[in-house]
Amino acid sequence: MPDALTMAARSIRLSARNIDALITALALPVMLMLCFVYLFGGAIDPGGGYIQYVVPGILVICAGFGAGTTAMSVSGDMSGGIVDRFRSMDVGGTAILAGHVAASMVRNLAASTIVFAVALAIGFRPEAAAGGWLAAVAILLAYVLAVSWIGAAVGLLAKTPEAASGFAFFVSFLPYPSSAFVPVESMPGWLHGFALNQPLTPVIDALRGLLLDQPAGAAPWQALAWCAGIVVAGMVVSAALFRRRIS
Amino acid sequence: MTSVTAAGRRRAGLVTGTFLVARRAVLTFLRTPQLVIVGTVQLVGFLVTFRYVFGGAFGTSRGLPYVDFAVPGFIAAGVPFTLIGTAVVMAEDLQRGFVDRLRSLPFPSAAVLTGRVLADSVVLTWSLAVATLVGFAIGFRLHGSIPQGLAAFGLCLVFGLAFSWVFITLGLVAGNGQAAQGMAMLVFPLTFGSSAYVPVETMPGWLRAFADNQPVTWMANAVRALTLGDRSRDFLGHSAAYYVTHSLIWAAGIMIVFSALAVACFRRS
Numbered sequence: 001m002p003d004a005l006t007m008a009a010r011s012i013r014l015s016a017r018n019i020d021a022l023i024t025a026l027a028l029p030v031m032l033m034l035c036f037v038y039l040f041g042g043a044i045d046p047g048g049g050y051i052q053y054v055v056p057g058i059l060v061i062c063a064g065f066g067a068g069t070t071a072m073s074v075s076g077d078m079s080g081g082i083v084d085r086f087r088s089m090d091v092g093g094t095a096i097l098a099g100h101v102a103a104s105m106v107r108n109l110a111a112s113t114i115v116f117a118v119a120l121a122i123g124f125r126p127e128a129a130a131g132g133w134l135a136a137v138a139i140l141l142a143y144v145l146a147v148s149w150i151g152a153a154v155g156l157l158a159k160t161p162e163a164a165s166g167f168a169f170f171v172s173f174l175p176y177p178s179s180a181f182v183p184v185e186s187m188p189g190w191l192h193g194f195a196l197n198q199p200l201t202p203v204i205d206a207l208r209g210l211l212l213d214q215p216a217g218a219a220p221w222q223a224l225a226w227c228a229g230i231v232v233a234g235m236v237v238s239a240a241l242f243r244r245r246i247s
Numbered sequence: 248m249t250s251v252t253a254a255g256r257r258r259a260g261l262v263t264g265t266f267l268v269a270r271r272a273v274l275t276f277l278r279t280p281q282l283v284i285v286g287t288v289q290l291v292g293f294l295v296t297f298r299y300v301f302g303g304a305f306g307t308s309r310g311l312p313y314v315d316f317a318v319p320g321f322i323a324a325g326v327p328f329t330l331i332g333t334a335v336v337m338a339e340d341l342q343r344g345f346v347d348r349l350r351s352l353p354f355p356s357a358a359v360l361t362g363r364v365l366a367d368s369v370v371l372t373w374s375l376a377v378a379t380l381v382g383f384a385i386g387f388r389l390h391g392s393i394p395q396g397l398a399a400f401g402l403c404l405v406f407g408l409a410f411s412w413v414f415i416t417l418g419l420v421a422g423n424g425q426a427a428q429g430m431a432m433l434v435f436p437l438t439f440g441s442s443a444y445v446p447v448e449t450m451p452g453w454l455r456a457f458a459d460n461q462p463v464t465w466m467a468n469a470v471r472a473l474t475l476g477d478r479s480r481d482f483l484g485h486s487a488a489y490y491v492t493h494s495l496i497w498a499a500g501i502m503i504v505f506s507a508l509a510v511a512c513f514r515r516s
Contacts, residue, residue: 042449044304176296186303
């Protein structure tokens with residue numbers, strides 16, 4: 001545990017020193033939100049209530065952006081030889097990966113907080129009770145944990161940080177065919193099936209329902225089930241890949 | 248011996264120099280598969296996303312199906328997006344000393360700039376052709392005549408000429424590739440804050456004032472009007488000639504201002 005915390009602190013320090021990447025990670029979701037609220041919001045919902053719909057989706061997207069950073073930093077460590085130095089100091093592989101994931105959690109929460117603050121400033125008004133807030137934060141954390149472990153696995157799979165950055169592109173594309181920006185019902189039939197049954201839709205629907213105090217149905221449980229499955233898969237795959245990379 | 252020396256000293260004309268520089272730039276583009284593939288994939292992904300993911304939510308604009316509204320806008324907005332690389336390449340060529348090497352060759356130094364513009368036109372033609380084909384594949388239909396459709400394509404190339412000078416200027420001012428990439432991001436407010444993707448009437452008042460009075464909106468509306476043909480007035484409120492005239496004035500203004508700036512920056516660099 002102390003090793004993992006040390007590794008997490010190291011990852012956070014490295015992130016803080018990479019100003020360009022830090023600004024991009026914080027600014028991109030905010031820009032996306034402003035773009036959809038002001039440029040496309042009027043076309044999607046002429047009534048002006050689009051901000052209430054889109055913010056929960058942007059919070060989830062924001063969490064996803066950080067996964068690309070995790071993939072690149074893990075890949076950078078693996079190809080840079082630093083892992084061998086850590087292992088010579090008797091730092092376990094689990095601690096190295098857990099450190100990256102923990103740092104990703106901190107980075108993503110910071111980014112989500114900034115996005116949320118900007119959302120409040122431009123008119124987002126959540127109506128959740130205390131229980132709703134706690135559940136929403138729990139689901140967001142579970143999702144961040146899930147994508148961070150997947151990011152770590154991709155970082156181990158990729159030969160170079162540049163190759164790992166391709167994952168960031170994929171993760172940033174996945175929210176579009178989901179309920180993040182527009183209701184799934186407005187999409188054509190052939191896209192419906194994918195949009196309804198991909199992991200982001202229940203996560204976003206759960207977050208939206210909880211933050212706006214609307215009935216979320218089974219979405220919160222589906223979201224947690226997806227996140228738990230992804231975390232387990234990510235951890236198992238990461239462990240196997242890490243062993244293979246260092247053997 | 249004398250004739251060989253004379254031939255060696257003879258300067259190539261501006262046209263020859265332009266073609267040489269353009270050829271090198273186009274070959275560089277073709278020999279970098281990721282530039283061709285990534286650019287094309289992004290373009291296709293973008294078009295498909297807006298058509299199928301957002302199209303249903305955006306609905307129709309004055310009864311015009313979203314696909315017929317969006318595709319001409321996408322093609323017009325694709326012009327500045329395609330040319331972002333020009334600023335980066337120009338800055339890197341300058342930084343690496345390649346421009347100085349070109350200046351030492353026996354052809355007018357202006358060919359460095361005109362060659363870049365010609366190369367941009369070739370790359371842009373490819374990009375616009377792909378966008379047009381994808382547009383037709385996802386359901387866009389030309390409501391005007393074929394000559395009007397070709398005129399819309401030609402208008403995009405004219406706008407490309409204008410924007411090429413903008414990005415050359417940015418590349419010369421920036422000094423390095425990363426700075427040029429950052430400066431070239433000005434295309435985002437220009438393209439998204441326009442009528443390319445959604446009607447400007449749906450935007451808030453303060454944003455609409457900007458969107459109504461910037462070149463990409465006129466360009467998108469001109470291309471859209473030409474593809475709509477006689478139905479342009481019904482859907483857009485004015486004839487194609489009205490939008491085309493305004494967009495050509497914008498293109499000429501941009502070209503005059505930025506070609507002069509580019510030449511001045513090039514002389515100083």
